[in-house]
Amino acid sequence: MPRMGRQDSECSTSPLDPDMSKTDYxxxxxxxxxxxxxxxxxxxxxxxxxxxxxxxxxxxxxxxxxxxxxxxxxxxxxxxxxxxxxxxxxxxxxxxxxxxxxxxxxxEVGPPLPSAWASGRDRPMAHLTGNPEPNHYPKREENEVVKIRTWETEHGLATLANGMEYNRGNLVIPADGLYYVYSQLSYRFRNDLPEDSDKEERVFQIIHYTYRRNSYPEPKQIMKTAKSTCWSKRVEFGLYTSFQGGVFQLQKGNRVWVSVSNAPLICFDETSSFFGAFMLY
Known part of the structure; x- marks a missing residue:
């Protein structure tokens, strides 16, 4: 029995602390x-x-x-x-x-143009120049108006194209339309009076006309330029230039021409005196 007690004491263990047990787990x-x-x-x-x-x-x-x-x-x-x-x-x-x-x-611009003249390159036109050779106009009364009939149509600067016709000073319009008509005349007077002459200086009336004739018998004046000029005895030549131009409604067959007074005084050089017309539309 004493041995058993010893075994119990040796084999016995102290009871576990509940808190410690919980902490460990x-x-x-x-x-x-x-x-x-x-x-x-x-x-x-x-x-x-x-x-x-x-x-x-x-x-x-x-x-x-x-x-x-x-x-x-x-x-x-x-x-x-x-x-x-x-x-x-x-x-x-x-x-x-x-x-x-x-x-x-x-x-009012008149009847429509024919289809033949629709293109701008084919519009009638003319530029006539002065021809000095045949223009020996006889001396007439100084203020007498005469028609210029000797324009140049083929040589030099002259042009006549696209149906425009020329007949003894007249431009003959080939188609209805609006035309620009123009002309320039240069006057050149040679002074024959000596400077010490007792004669008075001569006075000239320079009148420049443009006419149109249609079906009516009487021509119609469409432009006019006039000037009274006096050339001094102290100069050998007297010079004057007259230019006119305008837009007009013209019909087929109309005739346009230039008339002047004192025609013998005109210088008919091609760059000085000319006459022309061309269709606008």
Missing amino acids: REPSCALSRVCMTVFCVVLLVCSLAAAVGLVCTWLSFSQKIANLKRDYEKFDELQGWERNSENISALVDEALQKYLAERDHV
């Missing part, structure tokens, strides 16, 4: 929880950062697309605006043209 569990919580927070933070980066990238991409769409819309709007402006300009041009045509219709 709970400490590993708390550490694991902290680790898990830390890992979870790190993962959550990484995911949040990734989500934030994704949102930023998405926002930047979306902003770029919005900017591109806005730029494309502005270009489209500008294109539409240009098209609208083009349409407005075209409408204004059409309106101005219609207004011009309406106003032109109120102007």
Whole structure:
């Protein structure tokens, strides 16, 4: 029995402390929880950062697309605006043209031109020049008006084209239309009086006419230039140039010519005296 008591004493152990027992088993569990919580927070933070980066990238991409769409819309709007402006300009041009045509219709311009004269290159024209050789006009009364019948039509600067005809001083109009008619005459007077002569200086009336004849028997004066001039005894020559021009409604078959007073005084050089007409439309 004493041995048994000794064995009991040797084999017996002191009872375990309940608190100590609980502490030994709970400490590993708390550490694991902290680790898990830390890992979870790190993962959550990484995911949040990734989500934030994704949102930023998405926002930047979306902003770029919005900017591109806005730029494309502005270009489209500008294109539409240009098209609208083009349409407005075209409408204004059409309106101005219609207004011009309406106003032109109120102007009496005679019958329409034949189709043969529609092209500008084919419009009738003539430029006749002075021909000094045959112009030996007999001396007449100084103020007597005579018709110039000896214009040059072929040589030098002279031109007669596209249906325009010439007949003894007359330009014969080949088609109805508006024509510009012009003529220039240069006067050159040689002074035969000596400087010490007792005679008075001579006074000349220089009158330059342009006539038109249509179906009526009497010609119609369409232009006139007149001047009374006096050349001094102190100069050898006296010079004067008379030019006239105008736009007239002429009809097929009309005749136009030039008449002058004091014809012997005219200098019939081709660059000094000339006569012409050409169709405007």
